[in-house]
Amino acid sequence: MLRLPPHETSFPTSIRQAIAERVSAGAAGAYVAGGTDLYPNMKRRQQEPRRVIDVRRIPELNRLEVSADGTLVVGAGVTLTRFMRDARVTNGWPALAHAASEISTPLLQNVGTVGGNLLLDTRCNYYDQGYEWRKAINFCMKKDGDTCWVAPSSPRCWAVQSSDLAPVMVALDARVALAGPDGERTIPASALYHDDGMAFLTKRPEELLVRVEVPALVGARASYRKLRRRGAFDFPVLGVAAWAAFDAAGTVTAARIVLGAVGSYPKSVPEAAGVLVGGTLADDHLDEAVRLAGKLAKPLDNTDFTIGWRKEMASVFVRRALEEVRPG
Ligand SMILES: Cc1cc2nc3c(=O)[nH]c(=O)nc-3n(C[C@H](O)[C@H](O)[C@H](O)COP(=O)(O)OP(=O)(O)OC[C@H]3O[C@@H](n4cnc5c(N)ncnc54)[C@H](O)[C@@H]3O)c2cc1C
Ligand code: SF4
Secondary structure (H helix, E strand, O other): OOOOOOOOOEOOOHHHHHHHHHHHHHHHEEOEEEEEEEHHHOOOOOOOEEEEEEOOOHHHHHOEEEEEOOOOHHHHHHEEHHHHHHHHHHHHHHHHHHHHHHOOHHHHHHHHHHHHEEEEEEEEOOOOOOOOHHHHHEOOOOEOOOOOOOOOOOOOOEEEOOOHHHHHHHHOOOOOEEEOOOOOOOOOOHHHEOOOOOEEOOOOOOEEEEEEEOOOOEEEEEEEEEEEOOOOOOOOEEEEEEEEEEOOOOOOEEEEEEEOOOOOOOEEEEHHHHHOOOOOOOHHHHHHHHHHHHHHHHOOOOOOOOHHHHHHHHHHHHHHHHHHOOOO
């Protein structure tokens, strides 16, 4: 049985207290919410914080409301179950509710949170293994080693962004509020991520993710399609989020396509989405966007299935995601 390494846990009840504790813990600290990502990682010694700061008792992190201008405001500590079952989310942002429902299992959704999902560690076949397995290959650059087994001559880690909500939040142009010792800042969800499997967040370690703000879908529609081996539960090996706004005649006025699990960050492909603008989403108008998105999807050999098949599937799933966005 895998055991958690020794650590202390605290339960701050305010944002200020949580940040102060995280600052004082320094490199030995980590925030935790549901723990469905952090605790398995600790058991495998991928992450080894000695001071864990549990953020679930902070009231601001449990907000879930729609503000006067129609923005969905989701506290980072809202559980996936609560989020995906809330009628305001299922009616107003069905693609988000759907993406949340595709995450892990009902038991894990009961404790896993929206914030924890957006900050999920990147994944790789050579990293998501027990300590002894990783030791047997002399570890890898992401933890305890110095070689990347996916691309041995590469100076960087290519571990894969594997959150189901992240591509949808980016496609919906959501913003995230981060609180630190110097106050709060709000940035686009797309700016939360780096294309680097190790330093995959732009968030500073002591910054607390407080909430996510998602604009209303006015005159727009969105969808999420996920590829995984097991239908019951599995991390995405490909996720496609699509968003498009339409005029009264059904012509696309703006569009976004975001690919998950094909890089270390949710990868927007504006080159592909841009060709949709000015046309409808009729079948023959999708071809060029589908071709371009498939070309820009560059999966690596560090998750499930073969690279070639996943690349082919990128085009298939982009088409399906766009068909779902089509009005009517
Ligand atoms: C068997 C299994 C299957 C899974 N399948 C999927 C899947 O299909 N898709 C998917 O997307 N995920 C999957 N997951 C991962 C995980 O369950 C979800 O991503 C979940 O939403 C993580 O939320 P959490 O609250 O449990 O995160 P935690 O483990 O609590 O935290 C995750 C990370 O975020 C940080 N963090 C958490 N909250 C904050 C905050 N407010 N501010 C700053 N930092 C914070 C933590 O320090 C940690 O680094 C799976 C996990 C397991 C064990
Ligand atoms: S991509 Fe390379 S460095 Fe990163 S986790 Fe995988 S093997 Fe390790």
